[in-house]
Amino acid sequence: MGLVKLRKIAHARSGDKGDILNISLIPYDEKDYTILKENVTAHRVKEHFGDLLKGEVKRYDLDNIKAFNFVLYDALSGGVTQSLRLDKHGKTLSFLLLDMEVEI
Amino acid sequence: MPKQIRIGTGAGYSGDRIVPAVKLAEFGDLDYLVFECLAERTIALAQQRKLSDPSKGYDPLLEKRMRKILGPCAENKTRIITNMGAANPEAAYAKVVELIEEMDLAHQKVGLVTGDDILEYLEAEDFPLSKGREKILANRDKIISANAYLGAEPIIRLLKEKADIIITGRSCDSSLFLAPMMFGFEMKEDEIERIGKGIAVAHLMECGAQVTGGYFADPGYKDVSGLADLGFPIAEVNVNGDAVITKLSDSGGEVSLRTVKEQLLYEVHDPANYITADGIADFTKIRLEEIGKNRVKVSGGGGKTQPNELKVSIGFNNGFIGEAQISYGGEGAEKRAKLAAQILMERLRILNLKFEGLRFDFIGAGSLWPGGSPSHIPKEIRLRVVGRTKTRHDAEGLCNEVEALYTNGPAGGGGVSRKVKENIAIVSSFIPREKVIPQTKTLEVENGSG
Numbered sequence: 001m002g003l004v005k006l007r008k009i010a011h012a013r014s015g016d017k018g019d020i021l022n023i024s025l026i027p028y029d030e031k032d033y034t035i036l037k038e039n040v041t042a043h044r045v046k047e048h049f050g051d052l053l054k055g056e057v058k059r060y061d062l063d064n065i066k067a068f069n070f071v072l073y074d075a076l077s078g079g080v081t082q083s084l085r086l087d088k089h090g091k092t093l094s095f096l097l098l099d100m101e102v103e104i
Numbered sequence: 105m106p107k108q109i110r111i112g113t114g115a116g117y118s119g120d121r122i123v124p125a126v127k128l129a130e131f132g133d134l135d136y137l138v139f140e141c142l143a144e145r146t147i148a149l150a151q152q153r154k155l156s157d158p159s160k161g162y163d164p165l166l167e168k169r170m171r172k173i174l175g176p177c178a179e180n181k182t183r184i185i186t187n188m189g190a191a192n193p194e195a196a197y198a199k200v201v202e203l204i205e206e207m208d209l210a211h212q213k214v215g216l217v218t219g220d221d222i223l224e225y226l227e228a229e230d231f232p233l234s235k236g237r238e239k240i241l242a243n244r245d246k247i248i249s250a251n252a253y254l255g256a257e258p259i260i261r262l263l264k265e266k267a268d269i270i271i272t273g274r275s276c277d278s279s280l281f282l283a284p285m286m287f288g289f290e291m292k293e294d295e296i297e298r299i300g301k302g303i304a305v306a307h308l309m310e311c312g313a314q315v316t317g318g319y320f321a322d323p324g325y326k327d328v329s330g331l332a333d334l335g336f337p338i339a340e341v342n343v344n345g346d347a348v349i350t351k352l353s354d355s356g357g358e359v360s361l362r363t364v365k366e367q368l369l370y371e372v373h374d375p376a377n378y379i380t381a382d383g384i385a386d387f388t389k390i391r392l393e394e395i396g397k398n399r400v401k402v403s404g405g406g407g408k409t410q411p412n413e414l415k416v417s418i419g420f421n422n423g424f425i426g427e428a429q430i431s432y433g434g435e436g437a438e439k440r441a442k443l444a445a446q447i448l449m450e451r452l453r454i455l456n457l458k459f460e461g462l463r464f465d466f467i468g469a470g471s472l473w474p475g476g477s478p479s480h481i482p483k484e485i486r487l488r489v490v491g492r493t494k495t496r497h498d499a500e501g502l503c504n505e506v507e508a509l510y511t512n513g514p515a516g517g518g519g520v521s522r523k524v525k526e527n528i529a530i531v532s533s534f535i536p537r538e539k540v541i542p543q544t545k546t547l548e549v550e551n552g553s554g
Contacts, residue, residue, distance in 0.1 A: 013320075015370040017371055018532060022371065028325075050474060060376075062369075065390065081144065081530045084461050087472055092473075
């Protein structure tokens with residue numbers, strides 16, 4: 001018990017559409033779904049991404065498959081066709097989310 | 105009507121590996137092999153190739169792929185569906201006909217879908233679009249391409265006409281996979297539930313190996329074996345819309361609950377409303393079940409009726425991007441890289457180069473996200489400088505200045521790379537469905553000895 005990195009208990013995948021990034025968050029053990037639901041709020045994700053993210057975060061809960069979908073707006077400096085970032089798609093950013101610590 | 109149809113993915117993007125597709129064609133016992141090869145910007149890039157050579161503008165790997173798969177697909181009665189037509193489906197169609205003749209294959213019918221290229225229509229009608237119209241009009245002299253995302257209907261039309269190979273330009277990715285399900289099981293356009301389930305299966309399939317263990321491995325947490333020989337996915341779809349996602353048993357990779365969950369949410373916004381040309385799928389009602397090794401059953405699901413508008417993707421010329429990099433190693437690497445960046449900023453100002461965006465990254469010390477820098481002092485840093493410019497001259501100027509750091513910059517700078525490319529911007533909009541009229545045609549190729 002205590003603080004753990006999300007990477008220890010969950011996996012994630014990034015996808016992009018225009019300037020919008022989405023990141024799934026999926027507990028390895030479905031029993032941890034509730035812990036994630038309580039701890040990994042849209043607000044916390046917004047804070048965790050800091051200046052990288054200009055827009056809001058919306059969380060969708062998929063009780064059916066015990067997974068979350070975070071949608072991050074204005075997240076990619078204009079998106080894959082305009083961004084000057086090294087990772088224009090934001091593909092690496094799933095691991096930024098997994099770097100977040102949660103109390104369990 | 106068949107009880108089940110078997111669909112394989114032959115490519116999840118235009119540059120994808122070819123051998124896994126050949127293996128599926130040979131050993132997959134497939135009814136359909138689908139190649140999804142168009143990303144957002146692909147058509148605009150292909151349109152530029154078409155402008156410099158009217159016989160080009162289709163997928164650059166079309167010929168190489170077709171040479172490998174036409175034979176086994178013809179032999180095994182596997183029908184091919186692909187959007188490799190890109191900006192020039194007519195030329196891709198002609199090329200495939202030519203290859204069938206040259207390879208002396210048995211009777212094959214080739215089908216073509218056009219009508220996605222709506223640039224002339226939009227110009228004639230003053231851009232009847234519902235989103236971003238002002239911005240589009242303001243930049244109309246820079247437009248390269250405008251393509252509507254067609255649905256499954258024209259592909260189904262060609263399947264009914266017994267086409268063995270179907271070439272399209274811009275289609276909804278999912279439509280390439282949904283079309284054979286709708287055709288095979290005689291689904292009507294208002295059968296929302298089966299179509300919604302079909303879209304979910306299509307969505308799982310359309311990125312190829314991303315559902316079979318690609319874009320997934322994380323050593324120690326998510327170990328995947330055989331990544332150099334990943335199998336591409338197979339969907340075994342039943343008449344009620346339920347499906348099993350699997351792969352060839354002797355191929356590398358993994359099909360499991362965790363790979364399927366990740367891919368189900370890939371590039372999704374509201375999972376209850378996944379919008380495509382053929383319908384709006386609801387992923388929040390889907391059930392996933394691991395029913396065997398590398399076999400995941402997808403059931404449940406549903407959706408809503410097809411939207412009244414089709415997505416349109418418009419490509420614009422948007423100047424140039426110049427990018428150059430240089431590395432520094434050993435103790436003090438980070439300080440020397442930062443000094444190099446300072447020198448560059450001053451040089452770019454002295455030369456009066458104009459940038460619409462300019463960015464410096466220290467690769468190895470927080471280039472991917474702020475705070476991503478390691479807690480130890482890095483022993484090597486790669487400085488990356490990238491700028492968006494109106495002119496090629498200014499983009500080249502940036503690259504020259506990075507290269508000149510060899511002799512004019514801090515000590516020990518090495519390994520310069522540089523590139524300048526034309527920059528294409530994409531704006532997405534929507535058009536009323538009835539304004540877009542998909543057209544189809546077919547050609548039977550009979551070879552004497554085939």
